[in-house]
Amino acid sequence: MARPPIFPLADARTVADDGDDASFCSTCAFSSACLAEGVGKRELRELHVLVDHVGPIAAGNHVFRKGDPFDAIAAVRAGTVKTYVNDADGHERVLGFHLPGEVIGLDGIDGERYPCNAVALDTVMLCRFSFQRMSSLAARLPGLQRHLFRLLSRGIGTAVQLGNDATADQRMAAFLLGLSQRLATRGFSATRFRLTMPRTDIGSHLRLAPETVSRVLKRFQDDGLVDIDRREVELLDVEALDALAAPVLSR
Amino acid sequence: MARPPIFPLADARTVADDGDDASFCSTCAFSSACLAEGVGKRELRELHVLVDHVGPIAAGNHVFRKGDPFDAIAAVRAGTVKTYVNDADGHERVLGFHLPGEVIGLDGIDGERYPCNAVALDTVMLCRFSFQRMSSLAARLPGLQRHLFRLLSRGIGTAVQLGNDATADQRMAAFLLGLSQRLATRGFSATRFRLTMPRTDIGSHLRLAPETVSRVLKRFQDDGLVDIDRREVELLDVEALDALAAPVLSR
DNA sequence: CGCTTCTTTGACGAAATTCAAAGCGTGTGG
DNA sequence: CCACACGCTTTGAATTTCGTCAAAGAAGCG
Known part of the structure; x- marks a missing residue:
């Protein structure tokens, strides 16, 4: 390596x-x-x-x-x-x-x-x-x-x-939506995509422990916000994610 | 206003x-x-x-x-x-x-x-x-x-x-040293300076509650790292502050 | 001098980390 | 083809750091 x-x-x-x-x-x-x-x-x-x-x-x-x-x-x-x-x-x-x-x-x-x-x-x-x-x-x-x-x-x-301050849920929602939007800009699906990085990297990016990433994603899944299988993601309730991510974006 | x-x-x-x-x-x-x-x-x-x-x-x-x-x-x-x-x-x-x-x-x-x-x-x-x-x-x-x-x-x-992840102490040390260095670059004293902003702003900048800012500064003071009177700061132990701030800076 | 704003202090609570361990997938080699 | 090993992920429990709440103290300002 x-x-x-x-x-x-x-x-x-x-x-x-x-x-x-x-x-x-x-x-x-x-x-x-x-x-x-x-x-x-x-x-x-x-x-x-x-x-x-x-x-x-x-x-x-x-x-x-x-x-x-x-x-x-x-x-x-x-x-x-x-x-x-x-x-x-x-x-x-x-x-x-x-x-x-x-x-x-x-x-x-x-x-x-x-x-x-x-x-x-x-x-x-x-x-x-x-x-x-x-x-x-x-x-x-x-x-x-x-x-x-x-x-x-x-x-x-x-x-x-x-640099934003926000809860783990808010940061994660903003992360998923950000990916979605950037992929959509390039012509990829905005709702179904693949996480190309391990949980560790997502956590490190969002200042979260990988365990927290896992837990938050599980909760999102349980609440019907997303459907996640391994690294495949489908955004189910963009509205709710948007609402969660709101505090991350400046007004 | x-x-x-x-x-x-x-x-x-x-x-x-x-x-x-x-x-x-x-x-x-x-x-x-x-x-x-x-x-x-x-x-x-x-x-x-x-x-x-x-x-x-x-x-x-x-x-x-x-x-x-x-x-x-x-x-x-x-x-x-x-x-x-x-x-x-x-x-x-x-x-x-x-x-x-x-x-x-x-x-x-x-x-x-x-x-x-x-x-x-x-x-x-x-x-x-x-x-x-x-x-x-x-x-x-x-x-x-x-x-x-x-x-x-x-x-x-x-x-x-x-965007760094770090403890309150580490971020505060990095903040003080950063100010010190930037002031020194402009010809001001690197060890004695005035904080022109309230604790609230420092906290908001460092993603800390103002109470935490106060507590951290007090601890720094008690440990002899700094001498702080109101908004007047004197850095007493730059070495120790540097050591604290180390994880904030990338290697 | 009395107001406002900022700061400090203490007690409590919550969110997230850490630690530990068990699943799960994938790829490799027997 | 299957067993095993490795890396990644998940899960649970305990801990810790920091935020929140409440209140008192200090400084600056009209």
Whole structure:
């Protein structure tokens, strides 16, 4: 499990980009999002030539590790990436689960090193962007610059969300709904999905013991809010979950 | 207490910038930081002409409110700004205390509205930057763009910090040390300083009841870690505090 | 000086962690 | 194909930390 990370491409299996099919990277989230920001299709091609398509990365392999020199950000194309840190006692703290369309590595810009570890939870495909080259391009493409500012700003918002005080039930409800919504945005079912991470990771992410995760999910099940079999989830009563999660979201 | 916010300058007492003294805004954190990023002095002047010097803002007045249209970020020049949100139950949650040299408003870029409230805890002076104009400038000044990316990235990092799991003692130690370090960076004493916020706010920030804040501080005092009189703090045993705070910081 | 706001203190209670142990699935090797 | 081992999950009981409630004390302010 101490294999080297995939970044910085020293040992990566990289799929070269054809560069001539703009829709090829549509799941990168950059293409569509940048179009929405007013980046023209011609300019979009400029962005695509600086993309490395990375993967597949098997579950358990690291994309990057805390302390690695920062040189790129990446959009998840398929699979789930978990970011985490270890505190001084060695306890793992999960910062986030990153689904297709989401971007990882932004927090590494400041310190020029990645401040956390990123590991694949299942088979992962990535689009890797040299940050230096993307910055240069952003200076010429206002839409791209705007998109990057937005992504970073959003990153603050999502990080802030995690700091909330709330009961175990409320945090869990918010977690399930958050997953649901993010999956729905990417075209997956909003009500049936698979938890790609173990209970331990969910707990670490929500500041709960894994036992508590198990108990809360059981109670949700008993109360008819969800149907859970192992890692398969079906949301049965979104209304009730919403009501539970309400205090987590700011007014 | 329902007075209108200072932004967007509708009602603000704004001090016009002379524009001809680059050192005038040295405490904005932008000047020195941007110089470090390779922005030349001539270019720096371009940045200064788009600065509004705002203030003084009296304690209790809002700089902006959640939902206000986002159009500017601001660097604190003097005083302390508290950012906070109210959850669905009306409970206040303090996101941060912003000291001189620190920047507020970055989290508003994404949604085009400020996602939180910002209020002065004491007499506050600000440098206000039109974000639109700063973005345009950033396209021409790579150093400025880099600085903005860094600021945003750092914002993610500090927000992530708050999500930590830790005991009340550990969080409080980390909070005191964090304040100490940030004040020291700005030239203030690292060991003696004033808490500009009530216990309630500290608690809300650290996810603790104000009573717990009081008890923890008392214990720190009894154990000789700090000397606290009302809101005046002296750190007596930084080593011990560091040891306490260790699990909060990622390894 | 009297009000308000903030802070401290104590007693109690609740939510979640910890500890311990038993199920359950999956994959592997005999 | 089955048995076994390993990791993950569930469950129960005891413990602990912190929040809640109540009230008194202190400081600042008009």
